[in-house]
Ligand SMILES: O=C(O)CCc1cccc(O)c1O
């Protein structure tokens with residue numbers, strides 16, 4: 001087996017605003033299963049698709065997609081901080097191949113990433129530096145956003161490169177599913193916030209703390225009585241999981257960003273990281289998907305899912 005896929009929702013609220021212990025235990029068991037499957041596979045390279053939440057990417061220059069050639073995690077909430085072990089030559093080779101395939105992607109030699117990247121690496125590997133990783137930013141938060149179709153085409157191009165790179169590759173997708181946490185928005189923002197969204201790298205600690213406290217308070221309320229935020233949408237989540245499992249990229253290509261936001265919350269656009277990861281896996285051959293876990297978890301503001309995929313022919 002030379003390819004494996006693991007997708008999972010992220011939430012920085014894990015450990016901050018938790019659902020009942022039995023639910024936390026369910027998620028822990030699902031993640032432990034994913035870890036064991038990955039350990040048995042022993043990946044030589046991780047290609048990690050994930051969004052950002054105005055921690056590393058800003059409107060000063062907001063690409064739809066970006067491959068990190070050098071990258072570090074900023075450590076928001078309680079996520080790990082520090083450099084990611086990016087194999088530079090491989091990341092460049094990947095970018096070159098994708099661009100030669102007529103799929104445009106930015107590259108960065110100073111990519112900053114947040115919990116969207118750090119959390120899956122911590123959950124699946126116990127830390128940031130366990131395995132070489134090519135981080136791929138997918139803009140799932142800052143409008144105007146790339147389409148599902150563009151995410152699928154990016155993933156497929158990366159998958160075609162990965163299929164020929166001679167390594168055991170683990171594709172990881174991070175984010176979603178349905179949710180709408182209180183991420184700031186450029187539209188209607190006050191001038192001070194506008195500046196932060198355009199050029200807000202490395203904010204002072206008190207500003208970061210205030211922002212995190214806003215998210216925490218919203219999660220507490222949403223967890224208590226389901227109020228204050230766009231409701232999670234289990235039907236939408238299950239439909240998405242079904243389409244990914246069936247590799248029905250034709251239907252996924254037809255998803256519209258506005259419609260996603262209306263039905264499943266604005267941050268459901270993060271699930272393009274899943275679409276890209278599954279498309280990459282699909283480029284390596286037919287696969288079989290296992291949904292290891294799903295539950296809408298208000299306390300974490302997330303339709304929370306774990307799904308893996310293995311090649312059919314093994
Ligand atoms: O950083 C932020 O402000 C948003 C944090 C956040 C909360 C819940 C679910 C998420 O997927 C997420 O990213």
Ligand SMILES: [Fe+2]
Pocket residue numbers: 010051053116175176267270
């Ligand atoms: Fe997120």
